[in-house]
Amino acid sequence: MKVEKSKGDKLADIFCILLLISQMLYVLVSWGKFPDTIPAHYNAVGEIDRWGGKGEILIEPALSCLLYLFLRVAERYPQIWNTGVTVTEANRERVYGVLQHLLSTMKAETVFIFTVLTIKTVSGTALSVWFFPITMGMLFGSLFFWIWKLVKVK
Template identity: 30%
Template sequence: MSWLWISLAIVYSGSIVFLMINWSALPEKVPAHFNAAGEVDRFGPKVEMIILPIAGAFVAGLMQWIERFPEKHNYPQRLNENNVKEFYLVSRKMMNRLKNICLLFFALSSFEIITIAQGLENPLGNWLFPALIVSVAIVIVYGIIKQVKIR
């Protein structure tokens, strides 16, 4: 386990604790969806807040499981016995980074929704979703570049 994975697991767990601590202070209707500009465009019952930690755990668990089986990932035809370990390592690292980004996104989304629901200023601004897209794109492009360099 890497220090990053442990740190993100703590942040993710902290977001669940934050939700539990603030549960009684949440109004009956909380932000449930944001548009592309980062503005709330749908409110829903606060029980929907439970979906975020469950979805985050499911996605992280699924990606962790997929990461353990690099032989099942998709590779170019030039994969052979001489470069298979390099391809597997690059693919596992890419999956690990994507999993970490997802955990962070779910934690920050929960924090953002709770603070907005309590009438506080949006602490994260409107950058959360664009940052997610850019982060995922960077990880994927970096992984592809690393795979292209494998001979």
């Protein structure tokens, strides 16, 4: 079943594409200015705990694109998802619509997080101590919100 995207879902896709393009352009344009070693990993409080070669910066845009594409493919096949809700003819469109919103939200948040990580890595600075709790709160908060909306569809 093909689920029609809402305006918000379409805007989330545009936001993701713009961020992905910006992320890649930022890396390409800044490549010559990178030091030979850049932050390669951050711990839970945002401190740099591993340094790597500047080629490792390519991992973040690549992961961002892969996760976006994975979620984009998952959007097209909502019937394969285990929703925890019995999907009937009467509620199918609403259930799949909520799943569409959930995936659009997850795509936008994931691409945004990886874009911030790319910028921080290129600048060679530590993350804020609040980065991890805020990003986890954002991801799990929206996930719980859409699951709550899904359960209400019953």
